Amino acid sequence: MSYVQPAEKPSDSEDGQIELPPGADSQCFICRAVADTSADRRRYVVERSQHSVTILNCYPYNNGHLLIAPRLHRARLDQLTPEEQLELVQVIARMVALLEKVLHPQGFNVGLNLGRAAGAGLPGHLHWHVVPRWSGDTNFMPVLASIDVIPQSLDALWGLLVDELARQRSAGNTPEGGVD
Numbered sequence: 724m725s726y727v728q729p730a731e732k733p734s735d736s737e738d739g740q741i742e743l744p745p746g747a748d749s750q751c752f753i754c755r756a757v758a759d760t761s762a763d764r765r766r767y768v769v770e771r772s773q774h775s776v777t778i779l780n781c782y783p784y785n786n787g788h789l790l791i792a793p794r795l796h797r798a799r800l801d802q803l804t805p806e807e808q809l810e811l812v813q814v815i816a817r818m819v820a821l822l823e824k825v826l827h828p829q830g831f832n833v834g835l836n837l838g839r840a841a842g843a844g845l846p847g848h849l850h851w852h853v854v855p856r857w858s859g860d861t862n863f864m865p866v867l868a869s870i871d872v873i874p875q876s877l878d879a880l881w882g883l884l885v886d887e888l889a890r891q892r893s894a895g896n897t898p899e900g901g902v903d
Contacts, residue, residue: 741755742758743755744757744758744794744795746795747795748796748848751796751847751848752766752845753776753790753792753796753845753848753850754796754848756768757771757776757794763885764878764881767779767781767877769789769818769884769885769888770814770818770885770888771794772810773794774793774794774806775794775807775810775814776792776793777789777791778790778792779880779881779884780852781877783877784832784852784854785855785860787822787825787826787853787854788852788853788854789822790850790851790852790853791818791850791851792848792849792850792851793807793811793848793849797848798846798848803849815833815851815853818853819831819853821887822853824887825883825884825887828855828857829856829858830855831853831856832853832854832856833851833852833853833854835849835850835851836852837849
């Protein structure tokens with residue numbers, strides 16, 4: 724029900740207390756998630772690393788749909804440093820492995836919509852979509868019938884992913900720079 728009913732948004736006064744880094748956009752949900760380190764569960768932040776943040780998509784195409792973005796508000800690939808580029812690719816690979824372990828998908832769509840004309844809903848802040856896929860999944864439902872089929876709550880999935888990352892860190896299986 725939380726998917727079909729409007730999500731509770733943080734009040735303007737709550738967001739007003741967030742200190743955004745230089746260059747951040749106060750209207751950007753990724754910038755607000757990066758800045759608000761005390762609300763990872765509410766904002767569905769799965770992991771923070773030195774140059775990136777991983778967030779569950781609040782309007783997922785499929786169960787486990789992640790957004791992986793640079794911490795800094797960047798609209799273009801050529802604005803990323805080589806270190807940011809490298810880390811983003813490494814985080815994408817690590818998140819694919821995490822989703823394989825937790826959800827057991829049969830495949831993935833991984834992509835970046837660069838610019839509004841290309842489908843970017845948030846064109847000012849680069850972000851890669853990592854979408855788990857299963858043979859016969861219902862991803863066609865939004866196209867055919869304007870129906871969204873999501874079998875697991877975002878809260879439950881957030882807990883599973885964060886718990887598994889914590890297990891990996893405690894076992895020494897996650898590179899340094901995981902969650903702040």
